[in-house]
Structures are given as C-alpha cells and as structure tokens.
Amino acid sequence: DAGITQSPRYKITETGRQVTLMCHQTWSHSYMFWYRQDLGHGLRLIYYSAAADITDKGEVPDGYVVSRSKTENFPLTLESATRSQTSVYFCASSEGHSQPQHFGDGTRLSIL
Amino acid sequence: DQQVKQNSPSLSVQEGRISILNCDYTNSMFDYFLWYKKYPAEGPTFLISISSIKDKNEDGRFTVFLNKSAKHLSLHIVPSQPGDSAVYFCAASALRTGANNLFFGTGTRLTVIP
Numbered sequence: 001d002a003g004i005t006q007s008p009r010y011k012i013t014e015t016g017r018q019v020t021l022m023c024h025q026t027w028s029h030s031y032m033f034w035y036r037q038d039l040g041h042g043l044r045l046i047y048y049s050a051a052a053d054i055t056d057k058g059e060v061p062d063g064y065v066v067s068r069s070k071t072e073n074f075p076l077t078l079e080s081a082t083r084s085q086t087s088v089y090f091c092a093s094s095e096g097h098s099q100p101q102h103f104g105d106g107t108r109l110s111i112l
Numbered sequence: 113d114q115q116v117k118q119n120s121p122s123l124s125v126q127e128g129r130i131s132i133l134n135c136d137y138t139n140s141m142f143d144y145f146l147w148y149k150k151y152p153a154e155g156p157t158f159l160i161s162i163s164s165i166k167d168k169n170e171d172g173r174f175t176v177f178l179n180k181s182a183k184h185l186s187l188h189i190v191p192s193q194p195g196d197s198a199v200y201f202c203a204a205s206a207l208r209t210g211a212n213n214l215f216f217g218t219g220t221r222l223t224v225i226p
Contacts, residue, residue: 004155031212042116042201042216043156058213090155097212100146103155 003027006091006104013081014112021076021107023091031094032074033058033101034066036087043090049074081111115139116204118217126225131189133220135202138183142204146214147176147187150199159200160187192224 004025013019023032030051035043035058045058047066055066063085065077078085088108092101117136125131133147143164148156162169162176162185169176175188189196202217
C-alpha cells in the first residue's frame, strides 16, 4: 500500500539507551518531517528534510539525530534516551514546499 | 511560546448542527493555514487549507475562514455528523520565509452527539 509508515508503533526502553524510530514513504515526496506530540503542546517539529542528504533543525531538536540517505526513509535516533523524550512521535511528508503534510500513524515511545 | 492557539479544549454539538472551531495566531509572517483531524491511535489527517491571499475556502461540509487583521481563523462544519467526532488541530506556516515548517495548536476535541 502506498503511504507513510512508521515503525515500531509502540516502544518501551530505558534511560540512556539508543533508540531509532523508522519512517518510510512510498510517494517519493521531497519533504519529510518529525514531530512529537505532548499534552499541552500540540505537535512540535523536531527535524525536517527538504531532500536526500539535506536536513535541518526544527523547534525541539536537542537529543535527536536524523539522517536521510534515501528519499523514502527518514529515521529518527535518540542517542541517549531521557524520560522527557517519552512522547508520541509522528513522521510526515509533503510533495512540495506549499503542499499539505501527510502523517504516519505515530510511534508511542515510553522511556522508563 | 505557543504561536498558534486553540483556546477551547473541547466542543460538543448536536448532529446536524454547525460546529465552529476557532484558532488564533501571533506570528504575522504566517501565510498558510491548515486544519487537521485526528482520531485516536492514528496520525493527523489533512482536512482543508487556506492561503493568506484568501479569506474563505470551502470543501464540501468544511469551510475555513481567515481574518488576517484579527489573526484568527475558524473551521465550520455543516452539518455535523457523528463521524466528525475527533480532535481538530489548527496549523500555520510562513511559506514566504522559505520554510514550510508547521506550527500546531494544542487541539480541540469535537464531540458530535447523535
């Protein structure tokens, strides 16, 4: 099925561990985004990418690393997880600069 | 500092009536506005958008109104249906700056009562 998929859907890990959240889209969209959703904040942008090998920071990038070696994939890595990174993470993509973003179903990450 | 605000956390409406969801923004550079709908355990789904060169955009039962002087937009759903029950997020972007990052409000939970 075409679309945007995130994996895993649920993840529990411990503080200090490294964890990678995966995002894959089949539309060949240029732009990809990572957001986190927390109570009282809505969705906040972590990192985004305008094309393969081009990434840039969003509103809350600290503690996160991204890469985009292929257009269709945009993994998000927490190098040393902290409890404050417990959240629901959403990946999104858009075809162009002024096009709507389309979201995956999210990864619920709990850090104990 | 929240640049996009949805001050009503929840709204209940009778089926068949109009639902009006409101959104305010503070950044005068925002020129592209969107509404997303979100069901539990799913990602936000794009609903409708409006550019700052317009003051109204309509798509079926959904209409978005933009008042630039008041930095306010609203989403009207007419008639409301039980399947519209979801959390609605307002989002804004400053495309003119070259960025297409979205800034989201905190959401309004709409309940349509049959």
